[in-house]
Amino acid sequence: MNKSEKNVPQDYKKGYPSPSLQRLPLYLRQLKLYQHEGVERASCTRIAQDLGLISVQVRKDLSMTGISGRPKVGYNIDELINRIESFLGWDKKRKAVLVGAGALGGAILGYAGFVEHGLSICAAFDVDKNKIGTSIRSCPVYSIDDLESFVEQNQIVIGIVTVPQSVAQLVADKMIHAGIRAIWNYSPVRLVTPPSVVCETVQLSSSFAVLSSKVKSMLAAEKETSSNSQSKD
């Protein structure tokens, strides 16, 4: 086996359907609500109802995790939570660094939810001398020059990119060179990464595009209705 990995396919295993993966956190949150209420079991019917989905979809999604439920009864909530968390690897701590200690970086550092999902952001890095040496939300901010040694010494797996787009690829390259294995990219740049490094990009504007389209359709529909039955090609 050699390190230049020629035959690593884009999908390491077979890959699970992305829409299903994206729904898992929804289930997890809902199940924790039930747990908090002291409920012990949940059926797909109930989960689906509470999340505005249909039960067969919930069942199929949950089956990814290998859970097995009991007819008429449903799933054991504690077990289901454990299954989802271990399926996503959220039961294990994954060490991460964040590069770009601006407003967006600060928001991610401050979002407690990610900690619950096993994400442990050990340090932030920036070029701004006013930030270097300080702490943001009890996370130390270091110089970008120290990124490589920090990643190596602390066996960091995940790199979070929250820098301006002009330097996003540069930062990613530094991360890759330092031995990072996964990049969570909040910049709009399509990062180039080797096949041995996975990458997931959060497109902040894509959600706004969907909202904008809905708004436009809504306003258009209203205009049409108000100018009664006056059709316009």
Next chain:
Amino acid sequence: MNKSEKNVPQDYKKGYPSPSLQRLPLYLRQLKLYQHEGVERASCTRIAQDLGLISVQVRKDLSMTGISGRPKVGYNIDELINRIESFLGWDKKRKAVLVGAGALGGAILGYAGFVEHGLSICAAFDVDKNKIGTSIRSCPVYSIDDLESFVEQNQIVIGIVTVPQSVAQLVADKMIHAGIRAIWNYSPVRLVTPPSVVCETVQLSSSFAVLSSKVKSMLAAEKETSSNSQSKD
């Protein structure tokens, strides 16, 4: 026509495919790069190549906007940019308010990209007395008690929810009551809204779930490879 709107369907018009809508900002960004380079025309082949897509998909997506290109030549970049922007309504200013002036709210206020997309955040609202009266990124922060009158007086269309989940529905209700027509929800709560108010939720953890799954598959594949050909059911 009465205000209780019984027959407003979830999809006002017919609704465009969400995956296509989400790709439009990618095209827009790439086209602006070309424009910046002084290029006048772009083909789908080129756009697709630069974005890691295939040309027929780009062509189909762009056709939503009603653009027409010239065989062998491609599309006029200026025109295409205009088409995409007007298709999404990004050529018009949409007034918005943001409720929850925390770290996430601050990041959204600071993200210049949204301004370019016609989003004009006129004011932020919070309950924290230390924040009320201040400005975040030159956006004034008011008391949540002033939300309703502000929305009415300034004809605000969009409400951005960046509050903790415990109060998300409460805030949404206030927005709806004040006359907001669209909610951009950054809380993990499934907000209940009347059919006359559109809502788009940004699930921050869904992207992390996808990344986590990729990481897990990657690590599993490596383990398998290192423990050579020792298959394990």
Next chain:
DNA sequence: TAGATTGTTAATCGATTAACAATC
């Protein structure tokens, strides 16, 4: 003209949903 490209219809693929047997 030849060849690159657009625009569109048809085929394919993948995800969602329906149907139904098994089960507690």
Next chain:
DNA sequence: TAGATTGTTAATCGATTAACAATC
């Protein structure tokens, strides 16, 4: 038992991709 539910196979739906004619 009857009925609600799980688990799974089949059908449907929608998005992607292939094929190809039209065009500059």
